[in-house]
Amino acid sequence: MLTKKEITKIAVEYANINRTEHYYLEYLSIGPSVFLDGYWEASFTVFTQEGTELEGPLLIAIDGETGEINSMEQLIMKHSRDKEVRISNRPIKKPSVRRG
Numbered sequence: 001m002l003t004k005k006e007i008t009k010i011a012v013e014y015a016n017i018n019r020t021e022h023y024y025l026e027y028l029s030i031g032p033s034v035f036l037d038g039y040w041e042a043s044f045t046v047f048t049q050e051g052t053e054l055e056g057p058l059l060i061a062i063d064g065e066t067g068e069i070n071s072m073e074q075l076i077m078k079h080s081r082d083k084e085v086r087i088s089n090r091p092i093k094k095p096s097v098r099r100g
Contacts, residue, residue: 001064004030004040010067011042014060023048028057036075038064 002010008030015025025044033039045056061075062068070078 002067006067007040007042007062007064010062010069011044011060014042014069015044021049023054025058030062032064033061035072036061039075040064041072 011030012027015027018025024047026047028043028045030040030042033041035041040062042060042062043057044060046054046058048054059072061070061072063070
């Protein structure tokens with residue numbers, strides 16, 4: 001499993017690689033995904049080169065094992081039929097233990 005520091009480095013490199021003459025990504029935050037087990041979510045704001053905000057936050061998903069980067073849409077399509085992967089449009093919660 002990659003560390004938070006390694007995942008953050010991957011996210012920052014992603015922003016640097018995806019800079020163009022028209023726009024750039026500004027890294028905002030990173031955290032374990034609450035929607036997909038085993039992944040981290042990195043968020044960015046998209047700006048024009050003149051500094052006008054175009055979009056945000058833009059989310060990408062980073063695999064916690066391999067560091068592979070996907071858009072959230074790519075991951076949903078990739079894992080939509082995999083019963084071993086939990087995908088939810090709500091935060092995945094651990095089952096509560098009832099004591100009786």
